[in-house]
Amino acid sequence: MSKEKRKSVFNVAVVGLSGTEQIKGTSGVGKSCLCNRFIREEADNYYPDHTSVLSQSDFGGRVVNNDHFLYWGDVTKKDDNGLDYKFNVIEQTEFIDDQSYQPHRSSSNQLYVKRCAQTKISSAEKMMYICTDQLGIESDFDIKLMPEGKITIDGFIICFDVSFVNNRSIDDQVRFVQNVYHYLAKTKKPILFALTKCDEQVAPFVSEGTQFAASCGGKRSNGIPVVETSASENINVTQAFLTLAQLIDKSRSKTKIVSFDDAAHAR
Ligand code: GTP
Ligand code: MG
Numbered sequence: 001m002s003k004e005k006r007k008s009v010f011n012v013a014v015v016g017l018s019g020t021e022q023i024k025g026t027s028g029v030g031k032s033c034l035c036n037r038f039i040r041e042e043a044d045n046y047y048p049d050h051t052s053v054l055s056q057s058d059f060g061g062r063v064v065n066n067d068h069f070l071y072w073g074d075v076t077k078k079d080d081n082g083l084d085y086k087f088n089v090i091e092q093t094e095f096i097d098d099q100s101y102q103p104h105r106s107s108s109n110q111l112y113v114k115r116c117a118q119t120k121i122s123s124a125e126k127m128m129y130i131c132t133d134q135l136g137i138e139s140d141f142d143i144k145l146m147p148e149g150k151i152t153i154d155g156f157i158i159c160f161d162v163s164f165v166n167n168r169s170i171d172d173q174v175r176f177v178q179n180v181y182h183y184l185a186k187t188k189k190p191i192l193f194a195l196t197k198c199d200e201q202v203a204p205f206v207s208e209g210t211q212f213a214a215s216c217g218g219k220r221s222n223g224i225p226v227v228e229t230s231a232s233e234n235i236n237v238t239q240a241f242l243t244l245a246q247l248i249d250k251s252r253s254k255t256k257i258v259s260f261d262d263a264a265h266a267r
Pocket of ligand 1: 017028030031048
């Protein structure tokens with residue numbers, strides 16, 4: 001690829017097990033925290049609690065905008081060679097009504113697994129999400145709008161939680177991501193598998209996730225790349241997005257994927 005054609009903006013959708021507590025257990029898989037750590041890395045701007053249980057008015061406000069996805073804003077990162085990569089980040093989740101404890105009704109009635117694979121995304125004048133406290137008092141926070149018109153998603157990050165969570169079995173999570181992968185694969189866009197919460201990892205869950213990723217893409221493929229992340233400890237988060245960008249734009253040289261333990265020691 002010539003230099004002029006080199007891609008400079010990467011639109012990434014972050015997906016993974018989502019839904020009511022019956023589906024995801026007592027905690028989410030870490031999609032919001034991964035996005036938060038990537039977009040606003042500094043300790044002061046990292047919020048560990050991003051609820052998906054919302055009132056009707058918060059669901060209809062300008063940030064959520066009656067969608068089941070969030071626009072996390074954009075950020076520019078550098079790789080080891082000092083090259084810039086600009087990212088727009090979308091989190092695909094499912095918002096739950098705080099009255100009925102059922103998913104909020106939105107314009108799209110598609111199931112999560114199908115909806116999260118959308119590659120053309122638009123939402124009129126949708127505002128960037130920052131944190132739960134922002135909802136309802138948006139003017140007290142930085143305001144940035146999602147780019148106008150349709151955003152084309154260039155690649156996906158599937159989050160796979162390897163920590164122990166009450167009321168969620170590992171088999172259920174594997175089945176869910178199998179289903180998600182089925183729809184994502186149809187888009188032919190690059191996909192990266194991010195193991196989340198590796199600071200609290202359960203070894204057999206790591207194996208489940210790694211095996212699943214290796215089985216993706218059919219017999220002649222080596223599967224999809226796996227990055228072991230921790231949003232709370234800020235380990236391998238930027239690495240996950242950069243690796244995906246390098247799959248999207250093959251003209252970019254690859255940064256080596258470092259294991260969780262090595263990345264933790266290197267700090
Ligand atoms: P929904 O959008 O509601 O489906 O959830 P989510 O996938 O966005 O999960 P979220 O990022 O909100 O994280 C859920 C919980 O996991 C929060 O209480 C986080 O504090 C915790 N968590 C997220 N990332 C990490 C991590 O890297 N390490 C640890 N130990 N906990 C984490
Ligand atoms: Mg979330």
